Amino acid sequence: MTEEPRKSASNARGRPFAPGNPGKAKGTRHKVTLAIEAILEGEAESLTRKAVELAQAGDMTALRLCMDRLAPVRRDRPVTFDLPKIETVDDLPKATRAIMEAVAGGELTPSEAAELGKLVDAHAKAIEVTDLHRRLAALEGGRT
Incomplete structure (x- = not known):
């Protein structure tokens, strides 16, 4: 019984280009x-x-x-509903409640709410980083 030879990098399809040959330039058409x-x-x-x-x-x-x-299928659409301002971390529950109420009221689909939730989360992280930066600057200012 003979075994199939294992393919090494030198005889495998799709092997890397030879040194100095980067392949086709980006944007080159087939x-x-x-x-x-x-x-x-x-x-x-x-x-x-x-x-x-x-x-x-x-x-x-x-x-x-x-x-x-x-008339291609629309991937996204603008949504309008009342979202309270998020200026501190304490405002986050108000924003998430507004999103949940919009879903419950049929103003938003669950997938739209998930995308808005990601935006609220990113905004919350930005608030936290800004707050930490402000606190650190205050601590460093007290040392000098």
Whole structure:
């Protein structure tokens, strides 16, 4: 029974580039992409028109393609609700309560509330660091 030879770095696919060869420059386009663009050059308008015509004729795939391009799915949306000012760490419970009430009232989705919670957390850390910096400066000022 013969064993398969183990691949070493020298014969493995995807091995690192040779010394002094960093690979392709950032932003370099793939050959296939360039070839497709060359074939389609000047045809974009007629292809778009045909896709719209097919969509209007009832082709659901063409309709989905057109809608995805014309009105893409929104990832984020602006949210408006009353959030109290957070100036000290003592204000944090008020902010989290406002976020929870907005979710309970249907003003925010739970995922939007989670993102806002991250913002509140980052703001709280900034307040804490600022407070620690102020205290340290006061202590160092008392020594001199």
